[in-house]
Amino acid sequence: MTTAVRSRNMLTLAEVCEELAVSRSTFYDWRAKRRAPRCIKLPNGDLRVRRSDLERWLDDREDAA
Secondary structure (H helix, E strand, O other), rough: OHHHHHHEEEEEEEHHHHHOOOOOOHHHHHHHHHOOOOOEEOOOOOEEEEEEHHHHHHHHHHOOO
């Protein structure tokens, strides 16, 4: 898998927050409460979220009403 393809599949925290329309502090609050999508912590401390994990997380929160 090329780096370009991998980077499209891995979202930065800023990209996730923008897509969900939440602040970084809200995301960290969800993460502390184990309510955020699965994250990957890079050696430099940055977080990434796989696109597939975000989609799965959103699907799990779909309202059946």
